[in-house]
Amino acid sequence: MPELPEVEITRRHLAEAMVGRKVQAASLHHARTSRYNASPDEVEVLLVGRSIQSVGRLGKFLVIELDDGHTVVGHLGMSGRFSVTSPDANVEPHTHFIATLDDGKQIRFIDPRTFGFVAVFDAEALAESGVARLGRDALLDLPETAELLSFLQGRSAPIKALLLDQRLVSGLGNIYADEALFMAALNPLLAGGDLTSDQVDRLRDSIARVLEEAIENGGTTLDDLAYLLPDGKAGDNMSVLAVYGRTGEPCRRCGSGIDRVVVRGRSTHFCPECQPQ
């Protein structure tokens, strides 16, 4: 599933293709993909003729500024993918959105499970959108240990659940939350408020390292869910995952079997020896 590293890699590709370009045509074929606008038509009307000023990212959201003050917000959900193609390229199944730019290139959004979306917001709608509720970005703006400690103070929820809460720090999903907890040698079920300053310090460093390594590796492409980069290539990061998806397999550090529990409805992978309660 796309998390911060995969969205960041997507952002870089889209920025290269889109910044300074004008949208010549836009078509949106799926009401669920445009669910944050009044209709698919509204997305098309708001986009055509606009120039793209910047392609940014906050957490797992892509934030694209247009020349008239509107903002395009995109989210990959769990199966979404943007591709940059020529207009005559084969249109893949589940292609819900196509924008044609003034250099002839097309930006396409392909999303089988439709958890993702493409929205065009004015300033008011943006301020009420999910983007406005995000905590600091885990890659660009990771809070210092002291600030994280105060966030966690008094929280009884397991640290795994708190890492998935995008209001705390934005960008971590199920894969990198598990990987960061393993790297920090922290049990995912520990209550957030029980973490010591040293533990939060380790967790902070681990979050940064896990995300940076994943970006260097081109992101994580799982076998079952074909996350692909916008150029169609697969990422390499799955080969270095320590715990995610490795239930029953030997821990890369100590050799004992990786365990799996469910936290807040999400599968959670950890080494019971390296990450004791």
Next chain:
DNA sequence: AACGATCCCTGTTGGC
């Protein structure tokens, strides 16, 4: 307020 459960959706997988 904090926390957990539920829902959305479809390709893949595992059990029978």
Next chain:
DNA sequence: TGCCAACAGGGATCGT
């Protein structure tokens, strides 16, 4: 082999 239930999960929403 074929069928179908179970599973995967980010974010919104709702109940406790």
